[in-house]
Amino acid sequence: DADVTQTPRNRITKTGKRIMLECSQTKGHDRMYWYRQDPGLGLRLIYYSFDVKDINKGEISDGYSVSRQAQAKFSLSLESAIPNQTALYFCATSETTTGTDNQPQHFGDGTRLSIL
Amino acid sequence: SQKIEQNSEALNIQEGKTATLTCNYTNYSPAYLQWYRQDPGRGPVFLLLIRENEKEKRKERLKVTFDTTLKQSLFHITASQPADSATYLCALGGNTGGFKTIFGAGTRLFVKA
Numbered sequence: 660d661a662d663v664t665q666t667p668r669n670r671i672t673k674t675g676k677r678i679m680l681e682c683s684q685t686k687g688h689d690r691m692y693w694y695r696q697d698p699g700l701g702l703r704l705i706y707y708s709f710d711v712k713d714i715n716k717g718e719i720s721d722g723y724s725v726s727r728q729a730q731a732k733f734s735l736s737l738e739s740a741i742p743n744q745t746a747l748y749f750c751a752t753s754e755t756t757t758g759t760d761n762q763p764q765h766f767g768d769g770t771r772l773s774i775l
Numbered sequence: 776s777q778k779i780e781q782n783s784e785a786l787n788i789q790e791g792k793t794a795t796l797t798c799n800y801t802n803y804s805p806a807y808l809q810w811y812r813q814d815p816g817r818g819p820v821f822l823l824l825i826r827e828n829e830k831e832k833r834k835e836r837l838k839v840t841f842d843t844t845l846k847q848s849l850f851h852i853t854a855s856q857p858a859d860s861a862t863y864l865c866a867l868g869g870n871t872g873g874f875k876t877i878f879g880a881g882t883r884l885f886v887k888a
Binding site for chain 2: 687694699700701702703704707717749751763764765766767769770
């Protein structure tokens with residue numbers, strides 16, 4: 660079984676719909692992240708969480724929200740989807756470290772989201 | 776603003792040759808640099824980390840260099856194989872960017888048999 664599991668793997672929906680992408684992990688890591696990947700652009704950070712009670716906005720949080728239901732679960736919601744949110748979405752985890760975070764990130768296999 | 780540049784053009788090489796990928800950055804003083812591999816339809820997988828006080832790091836057929844004066848990292852795959860074909864991402868973090876890791880867009884590598 661994968662250490663970081665994302666569901667669904669693919670989703671097609673219409674403009675204005677509410678969508679939730681889910682991520683669960685068995686690595687026991689406290690830190691979790693949501694990124695989006697677009698062609699020609701690097702992974703861009705949407706939200707991150709350092710533990711269950713900690714939620715922080717990333718570079719491109721507008722139009723998104725998250726929920727950290729447990730150490731192992733971190734979900735991403737699009738309250739009212741729009742076409743420019745069509746992208747590949749990745750969840751990642753990393754170990755906690757003191758000071759500068761230099762721990763590798765462990766990624767799920769992504770959700771391909773298309774908004775018509 | 777902080778910027779990471781990786782060659783957007785795919786790199787095509789013959790099996791057995793050394794592949795060299797470049798990562799340049801501006802407006803940044805990272806404490807570390809990471810390289811990841813990404814296969815189609817999959818998430819990135821961590822390969823190597825090199826810190827700002829390290830010049831070179833090796834792991835099996837992989838070698839990474841980090842030149843903080845040139846603001847550049849080179850990623851080498853020696854004796855390349857068709858199975859090495861993938862997209863390779865560099866990522867920077869620490870110091871200027873705090874804890875966050877910033878990813879480049881990646882370079883696609885094709886190794887021909």
